[in-house]
Amino acid sequence: MAMEKSRVLIVGGTGYIGRRIVAASLAAGHPTSVLLRPEIGLDIDKLQILLAFKAQGARLLEASLDDHDGLVAAIRQVDVVVSAMSGAHIRSHNLMLQIKLVEAIKQAGNIKRFLPSEFGMDPSRLGNALEPGRVTFDEKMEIRRAIENANIPHTYVSANCFAAYFSPNLCQLKTLLPPKERVGVYGDGNVKVFFVDEDDVGTYTIKSIDDPRTLNKTIYIRPQDNCLTQNELIAMWEKLSGKSLTKFHIHGDEFLASMKDTDFAHQVGVTHFYHIFYEGCLTNFDIGDNGAEATLLYPDVQYTRINEVLKRYL
Amino acid sequence: MAMEKSRVLIVGGTGYIGRRIVAASLAAGHPTSVLLRPEIGLDIDKLQILLAFKAQGARLLEASLDDHDGLVAAIRQVDVVVSAMSGAHIRSHNLMLQIKLVEAIKQAGNIKRFLPSEFGMDPSRLGNALEPGRVTFDEKMEIRRAIENANIPHTYVSANCFAAYFSPNLCQLKTLLPPKERVGVYGDGNVKVFFVDEDDVGTYTIKSIDDPRTLNKTIYIRPQDNCLTQNELIAMWEKLSGKSLTKFHIHGDEFLASMKDTDFAHQVGVTHFYHIFYEGCLTNFDIGDNGAEATLLYPDVQYTRINEVLKRYL
Numbered sequence: 212m213a214m215e216k217s218r219v220l221i222v223g224g225t226g227y228i229g230r231r232i233v234a235a236s237l238a239a240g241h242p243t244s245v246l247l248r249p250e251i252g253l254d255i256d257k258l259q260i261l262l263a264f265k266a267q268g269a270r271l272l273e274a275s276l277d278d279h280d281g282l283v284a285a286i287r288q289v290d291v292v293v294s295a296m297s298g299a300h301i302r303s304h305n306l307m308l309q310i311k312l313v314e315a316i317k318q319a320g321n322i323k324r325f326l327p328s329e330f331g332m333d334p335s336r337l338g339n340a341l342e343p344g345r346v347t348f349d350e351k352m353e354i355r356r357a358i359e360n361a362n363i364p365h366t367y368v369s370a371n372c373f374a375a376y377f378s379p380n381l382c383q384l385k386t387l388l389p390p391k392e393r394v395g396v397y398g399d400g401n402v403k404v405f406f407v408d409e410d411d412v413g414t415y416t417i418k419s420i421d422d423p424r425t426l427n428k429t430i431y432i433r434p435q436d437n438c439l440t441q442n443e444l445i446a447m448w449e450k451l452s453g454k455s456l457t458k459f460h461i462h463g464d465e466f467l468a469s470m471k472d473t474d475f476a477h478q479v480g481v482t483h484f485y486h487i488f489y490e491g492c493l494t495n496f497d498i499g500d501n502g503a504e505a506t507l508l509y510p511d512v513q514y515t516r517i518n519e520v521l522k523r524y525l
Numbered sequence: 526m527a528m529e530k531s532r533v534l535i536v537g538g539t540g541y542i543g544r545r546i547v548a549a550s551l552a553a554g555h556p557t558s559v560l561l562r563p564e565i566g567l568d569i570d571k572l573q574i575l576l577a578f579k580a581q582g583a584r585l586l587e588a589s590l591d592d593h594d595g596l597v598a599a600i601r602q603v604d605v606v607v608s609a610m611s612g613a614h615i616r617s618h619n620l621m622l623q624i625k626l627v628e629a630i631k632q633a634g635n636i637k638r639f640l641p642s643e644f645g646m647d648p649s650r651l652g653n654a655l656e657p658g659r660v661t662f663d664e665k666m667e668i669r670r671a672i673e674n675a676n677i678p679h680t681y682v683s684a685n686c687f688a689a690y691f692s693p694n695l696c697q698l699k700t701l702l703p704p705k706e707r708v709g710v711y712g713d714g715n716v717k718v719f720f721v722d723e724d725d726v727g728t729y730t731i732k733s734i735d736d737p738r739t740l741n742k743t744i745y746i747r748p749q750d751n752c753l754t755q756n757e758l759i760a761m762w763e764k765l766s767g768k769s770l771t772k773f774h775i776h777g778d779e780f781l782a783s784m785k786d787t788d789f790a791h792q793v794g795v796t797h798f799y800h801i802f803y804e805g806c807l808t809n810f811d812i813g814d815n816g817a818e819a820t821l822l823y824p825d826v827q828y829t830r831i832n833e834v835l836k837r838y839l
Contacts, residue, residue, distance in 0.1 A: 227569060227570070249702075251701075251702075252699070252700070252701075253615050253699070253700070253701060254701075255541060255689060255690065255701060256541070256570075258689075258701050258702075259689065262837050262838070265837070266837065301567050375569060375572075375573065376569065385566070385567070386566070386567070387565075387566075387567060387568075387569060387572050388563075388565075388572075523576050523579070523580065524576075
C-alpha cells in the first residue's frame with residue numbers, strides 16, 4: 212500500500228520561495244493548504260497568487276500569526292508545516308515571527324514535520340559570521356533552538372545560492388542583470404559555489420517532508436553540475452553571449468570595506484557574499500551524519516543546469 | 526489582405542494592469558516589447574515577470590525614463606506605446622514620469638497611437654473632484670494636455686471599477702476580502718457602478734490600439750451585465766455564499782469625515798469612492814461623440830461576469 216501523502220500547510224506561500232514550495236506540493240499531490248494572513252490588507256498581488264493556488268486545488272487557511280488559537284486550529288488540520296517567511300533583508304525579514312508558529316505547533320501537538328524558513332547557508336556553520344549579516348544566522352539558530360526545545364520533528368533545508376539572485380549577474384551585488392562591460396571578481400575567483408534553481412528548491416523541499424531519512428536532519432542541495440567557481444560562471448556567460456567582459460579583481464579587505472556608509476540590507480549582502488565567495492562557506496565542509504544531500508536522496512529529480520538559467524537572459 | 530498588427534511597446538508591463546496588457550498583446554499576436562528599466566534593481570519578482578514574457582515571445586527593451594536618447598531609440602522600434610505606469614496611491618504613483626515618455630514619443634515621431642496610463646474614472650469629467658483624490662485626475666489631465674499639444678495620436682481607456690479591487694470586498698475600503706459579518710452600504714446603496722475584470726481591461730485595451738474608431742477618443746468599458754448597484758452586488762454574494770450579512774448605511778458626510786487623520790493613500794481612496802458610490806460618476810453621463818463603448822466595439826469578447834469573479838473567493 213502506498214504511503215498516504217501528508218497534508219501540508221505552507222506559511223509564507225506568496226513569497227519568492229514559498230510560492231515554489233506550494234507549486235511543488237500541489238504537483239506532488241499533497242493536500243496543500245496555504246496560510247492567508249489578514250495582514251495581507253490591500254496587497255492584491257499576494258492575494259491573486261493565493262487565489263491562483265486555490266484555483267489549482269490549494270486550500271486557503273485564514274489565520275494571523277498574532278492569533279494563537281486560530282493558528283493552532285489551522286495547524287491541527289495538517290500533518291506538515293513548511294515556513295518560507297522571508298529572512299532576506301532586501302525583501303522583508305520576518306524570521307522571528309516564526310517563534311509564534313513554533314508555539315502554535317507545540318500546542319497543536321500533531322505535526323509530524325516542521326520545516327522552518329532556512330533555504331540559504333547553514334547557520335550552524337556560521338557561528339563566527341561577520342556583522343551585520345550574522346543577524347540572519349543568529350535568528351535562524353534561535354528558531355532552531357525553539358523547535359528542538361519543543362521536540363518538534365523537523366528538517367532544515369540548506370539551498371545554497373539561489374540561481375536567479377546569483378548567476379545571471381555573475382555574482383555581482385546590486386543588480387540581477389548580466390554585466391555588459393565589466394565584472395568584479397572576488398579574490399582569485401576560484402572558490403566553489405553551489406547554484407540552485409529556485410523551482411528545484413521547492414521540489415527538493417517537498418520531497419523531503421515525508422522522508423524518514425531527513426527526519427531531524429539538514430538537507431543540503433548540492434547539484435554537482437551547478438558547482439562552479441565565479442570564473443567558471445563568467446566563462447559560461449561569455450561563451451553563451453559571445454562577448455568578453457573586462458574582469459577586475461576585488462581583494463577581500465577591499466570588498467568588506469565597500470559596505471561602509473551603505474544601507475543595512477546592502478551591508479548584510481556584503482558580509483554574506485564574503486562568506487560565500489572568499490571563505491567558501493558553502494563547500495568547505497563535509498555534510499556528515501547529521502545531514503543528507505538532496506540530489507543523492509532524490510536522483511530522479513532533473514534539476515535545472517545553470518547554463519539553462521543563463522540562457523533566459525540572452 | 527489582413528492589416529499588419531502593430532508592434533507594441535508596453536511601459537509599466539510588470540504592474541497590475543500592465544502585465545495583463547502584455548498578455549493580451551501577446552495573445553492577439555502583436556509583436557510585443559516591454560520596457561525593462563534599469564531601475565528594476567533587485568526586484569526579482571518584476572524581473573521574473575519580464576523573463577516570463579520573454580519566454581512567451583516578448584522582447585525586452587532596456588531603457589530608463591531618465592535616458593531620453595535610449596527611450597527614443599526604443600520607441601522608434603515600435604508603432605504603438607501603451608503606458609500602464611501606476612497612479613494608484615496604495616501602490617505607487619508615477620503618472621507624472623509619463624511626461625518624459627511623451628517627450629520621447631514626440632521626438633521619435635513615428636508612433637501611430639499612444640495610450641497613457643488611465644484605466645479608471647474619466648478625469649475629464651472630474652474637474653470638480655474633491656481633495657486630495659483629485660491629484661489623480663489632475664495629473665492624468667496634465668498628461669493628456671502634453672499628448673494633445675504634441676499632436677500625438679492617442680486613445681484613453683476608462684475602465685471603471687477593477688473587479689478584484691471592488692467586488693469581492695463588496696466595495697469596502699481597507700480590505701480585498703469578502704466581509705464575514707457586517708457590510709457598510711454607501712447611502713441607499715442604489716448607485717449604479719460598472720465592474721470590469723482586470724484581464725478584460727487588457728483585452729479591450731489591445732483591441733483598441735489599431736482601431737480607427739478609437740483614434741483620439743476615450744473608450745469606456747461598460748459591460749452591461751456588470752452594471753450593478755452595491756445592493757445588487759451584496760445580494761449576489763449573499764446568494765453565492767449562502768450567508769446573510771448585517772448592513773449598516775453610511776451617510777455621505779459621515780463617509781467623507783472618516784478620512785480625517787488617516788494616511789494620504791486612504792484619503793485618496795475615500796474621495797474616489799465618494800465620487801463613484803455617492804455621486805455615481807461612472808454612470809451619470811452619456812458617452813457622446815468623443816468616446817466609444819468597448820463592449821459595443823468588440824462584441825466578440827466574452828467578458829467575465831462578476832458572479833464568476835465572486836466565486837473565486839468562496
